[in-house]
Amino acid sequence: MDILQIVCIGIVAVVLSVTIKQQKPEIALQVSIATGLLIFILIVVKLTSVIEFIKTFSRKADIDAAYIGILLKIVGIAYIAEFGAEVCKDAGESSIASKIELAGKVTIVILAVPIISSLLDLVVKLMP
Amino acid sequence: MLEFMRHWIINIVTISIILILFEIVVPSGKIKKIITLVSGFILLIAVVNPLIKLKDKSFDLNEAMLSDSYYIDRKEVETGSRLLEETQARQISTVYKRKLTTRIEEETNRLEGVNGSKALVVINEDFKSEKFGEITKISVEIKKAKSRAGASKIEPVATVERIDIKAQSGDKEEKGKDKDKDNLKFVDPEDKRLTELVKQNLNKSLEISKDNIEVTIT
Numbered sequence: 001m002d003i004l005q006i007v008c009i010g011i012v013a014v015v016l017s018v019t020i021k022q023q024k025p026e027i028a029l030q031v032s033i034a035t036g037l038l039i040f041i042l043i044v045v046k047l048t049s050v051i052e053f054i055k056t057f058s059r060k061a062d063i064d065a066a067y068i069g070i071l072l073k074i075v076g077i078a079y080i081a082e083f084g085a086e087v088c089k090d091a092g093e094s095s096i097a098s099k100i101e102l103a104g105k106v107t108i109v110i111l112a113v114p115i116i117s118s119l120l121d122l123v124v125k126l127m128p
Numbered sequence: 129m130l131e132f133m134r135h136w137i138i139n140i141v142t143i144s145i146i147l148i149l150f151e152i153v154v155p156s157g158k159i160k161k162i163i164t165l166v167s168g169f170i171l172l173i174a175v176v177n178p179l180i181k182l183k184d185k186s187f188d189l190n191e192a193m194l195s196d197s198y199y200i201d202r203k204e205v206e207t208g209s210r211l212l213e214e215t216q217a218r219q220i221s222t223v224y225k226r227k228l229t230t231r232i233e234e235e236t237n238r239l240e241g242v243n244g245s246k247a248l249v250v251i252n253e254d255f256k257s258e259k260f261g262e263i264t265k266i267s268v269e270i271k272k273a274k275s276r277a278g279a280s281k282i283e284p285v286a287t288v289e290r291i292d293i294k295a296q297s298g299d300k301e302e303k304g305k306d307k308d309k310d311n312l313k314f315v316d317p318e319d320k321r322l323t324e325l326v327k328q329n330l331n332k333s334l335e336i337s338k339d340n341i342e343v344t345i346t
Contacts (some may be wrong), residue, residue: 023226054253062139063142067173068172071147071166071167075150075163077159077329078159078163082159101157105159108162113196114197115169115191115201118193122177125180125182
C-alpha cells in the first residue's frame with residue numbers, strides 16, 4: 001500500500017503547487033522540492049531491503065564483494081545526481097541540471113577507473 | 129575441473145542477475161548509459177577472472193583495484209595540496225604587501241614637511257623562487273606640507289648661472305645653449321631634500337636600494 005501513499009503525496013503536492021504557482025511561484029518550487037525529498041526518503045528506505053538481498057545473494061554465490069560495493073556506490077551517486085538534476089529542471093534551471101548530471105557522470109567514471117584498469121590487467125595477463 | 133566450471137558458471141549467472149536488478153533500480157536518466165557500461169565491464173571481469181586464476185594463482189583482483197584507487201586518491205590529494213599552497217602563498221603576499229604599504233605610509237608621514245603619502249609596493253610573487261617576498265620596487269607619492277603661512281605666495285625665481293659670451297666655436301656655442309637650458313630647469317630644493325629624505329629613510333628601514341625607490345611629490 002506504500003505505492004498508494006506515494007502517489008497520493010505526489011498528487012496532493014501537484015495540486016498545491018499548481019494552485020500556489022499563480023500567486024507565489026517560489027513557494028510552489030519549495031513544495032515540489034519537499035515532496036521530491038519525501039518520496040525519495042520513502043523509496044530509499046525500501047531500497048535498503050533490496051540492497052541487503054543482493055548482498056546476501058552475492059555472498060551465497062561467493063562473488064567478490066568489491067564488484068557489489070562499486071555497483072552500490074554507482075547506483076547511489078546516480079540517484080543523488082538525478083534527484084538534484086530533476087529539482088533544478090523543475091525550477092527552470094536546466095543548465096545547472098546538466099552540470100549536476102555531468103558531475104555525476106564524472107564521479108561514476110572515477111569510481112569505474114579501477115575496474116577498467118583491472119580489466120586491462122586481466123587481458124594483458126591472458127595473453128601468452 | 130568440473131567443480132571449477134560449476135563455480136564459474138554460477139558466478140556468471142549470479143552476477144548477470146544482480147546487474148539486471150541494478151539496471152532496474154537505477155534511475156532512467158542520462159547517467160544510465162554509463163552505469164550500463166560499468167556493469168558490462170564488471171561482467172567481463174567476472175567471466176575472465178577465473179581463467180587468470182587458473183593460469184596465475186598469485187593474481188589478486190582486489191589488490192589491483194586497491195592500488196589503482198590508492199593512485200587516484202594520491203593524485204587528488206597532491207593536486208589539492210598544490211592548490212592550497214598556491215592560495216596560501218597568494219594570501220601571504222597580499223597581507224605582506226598591505227602591511228608594508230601601511231608601514232611605508234606611516235613612516236613617510238612622520239617625516240618633516242610631509243602632509244600625506246600614498247605608497248605602492250611591488251614584490252616578487254613567485255612562491256616557488258627563493259626570493260619570494262623580496263621587494264622589487266617602491267613608489268611613494270608625497271603630499272608636501274605648506275612650510276610657512278604666506279610663503280607659498282612667493283614665486284621661486286629660477287637660478288641663472290653666469291653666461292660666457294666670449295665662446296667662439298660652434299660646438300661651444302651649442303654646449304653653452306644646452307647648459308643654459310639645464311640651468312633654467314627649476315628644481316625646488318625643498319622637493320630634492322624631501323625626496324632624498326624619503327629614499328634614505330626607506331633605504332635604512334627596509335634595506336632596499338635607493339634606485340628601486342621612486343618618489344613623486346605633489
